[in-house]
Amino acid sequence: MKTSEKMKNTIIYIVTLLVAMTFFTACMGEGNDATTVENQKGMNEEEKDSEEGELHLSSLKFNSLGIKLDTLSVRPLSGLVEANGQLEVPPQHEATVTAVLGANVVTIDVIEGDKVRKGQVLANLSHPNLTQLQTNYIKALSQMQYLEKEMKRQKKLYEEKVGSGKTYQQTLADYQSTKGEVEGLEVQLNQVGLNALEVRNEGVRQNVPVTSPIDGYIEKVKVQIGQFVDPQSEMFLIVNTDHIHADLMVFEKDVHKVKKGQDIFFTVESVPGAMLSAKIYSVGKQFEQNPKAVHVHAEIEEKRDFLIPGMYINGKIHTETKSVFALPEAAIIEEEGKPYIFMATSHQEDGETEWAFKAVEIRTGLIDDGWIEIKLLEPLPKGALVAWNNAYYLISEMKKSETSHEH
Structure with missing residues (x-):
């Protein structure tokens, strides 16, 4: 009887040991899975971190925004000097x-x-x-x-x-x-x-x-x-209004840019919808003291019936023209005092085209009729595409994405 009880106790001990070992093994397995998940999470976070400074758009979103992409173009731009004045008639007329x-x-x-x-x-x-x-x-x-x-x-x-x-x-x-x-x-x-x-x-x-x-x-x-x-x-x-001309005042800081023969485009304050053109035929050689500026006289190329001496005008003088990299104003955004454009790349994901936009810091130069000179701090890759519009939207979405990553 004693021998039977002893065997029974031995069997119970063995079973208990086996159950304990099985439980311990299962716990170790769960620990390894948790570590794997944590490691994977860390890898994902690292992958996300590597994509900071970029905005990703699906093909559907890209098309709905009407974003225009093209290479950085070379365009002839003229410098602009803004000047105000009025319409005048020479004394002999x-x-x-x-x-x-x-x-x-x-x-x-x-x-x-x-x-x-x-x-x-x-x-x-x-x-x-x-x-x-x-x-x-x-x-x-x-x-x-x-x-x-x-x-x-x-x-x-x-x-x-x-x-x-x-x-x-x-x-x-x-x-x-x-x-x-x-x-x-x-x-x-x-x-x-x-x-x-x-x-x-x-x-x-x-x-x-x-x-x-x-x-x-x-x-x-x-x-x-x-x-x-x-x-x-x-x-x-x-x-004699046949000889009416534009008399503009150019401030001291801009006088050196203005020359005979340059084109002027101006509007009349009382007729804001009419854009008129003129050509400089005389630049004054003496400063008016209040304000300190010189008179610039320009012959109006197409005189209109509504032009009357004494009318106030706002003009833009087109100075020297040169060929430069340029983009439309809508392609440039200023953030924290620095101008940026957006370079675009694409890749396929699950059979769909996905677009990535990266902000590129630049410097700006001449501004002419809605176009702005682009000065690159570093060369873009050959054939690189840049966004020609929607810069405001792109920077807003990029900031939202960066904020969500921080949380």
Whole structure:
């Protein structure tokens, strides 16, 4: 009996030992699995870390955003100098019409905005002063004609030794004096708008015309019918807008970039939708002091009816042109004060194309009509593709991805 119990205890011990060994082995296996998972997790994290600074987009997402890819292109760009100013007309194409002699306005034949030609009658004046001028001219002319005949008669007598030389000399002096007076009165008649020949043939005119000295448009009428105008009074202002030009102020820091022959594109503040072009024909040689800038004059290439002297304009002067790497503005993003573009690569994953975008720090240069010069800090791989748009979206998604990795 004792022997039987002893065997029974031995069997129980063996079974217990086997169960314990089996349990221990199972625990060791679970520990190895946990270590493997932890190691795999570490490898995945390491793989993710190696992809930081890149944004991955599926083919579907890429297509939905309409991202344009191409190589970095070479494009001719011009430097730009921004300048403001106004429309002006050269002094020789503006006129202020006054009365040479004081007189009363009898008629006004034009209104503001009328187009006039040189010599066209603008108004008529009347006054005893004008009548007296014509009378004096006719009187002096008659006297000159008499003295001319007398001078010729005395000369003949003197040459025939019949007349006195003294008498001839006196007659000659009187004739020349009167001739000078006639010539002076003719000048005065022309100045007030009267034709001396007409006065000579037709006699004294009651009304004296005021005529335009240039072709142009009536900018201002400053008189009324019946008004007395003295020689200093402004009657009409005339401007020839055919010669209107852009007068821009260029600041001291940009003057060295501006030259004759350069193109300017400008807008008029009162007509913001109209873009006009001009070409520089003169750069000032003296600084205005407030602000410190020089005048730059440019001939407008296609003059429009709405252009009026005095209108304020905003212009961009295109300076030297050179061929540079360039991208559209939408391809560049500034982050923490540094500009970036995005280089794109693709690979296949589960039969689908996946795109990877990497931010590349650059420097920028010339800016011209929506294009920006790209200065690479390091060369891109040959044939590398870069994003031509959506830079703002790409940097935003990249920052979101980096934030999620941190958590």
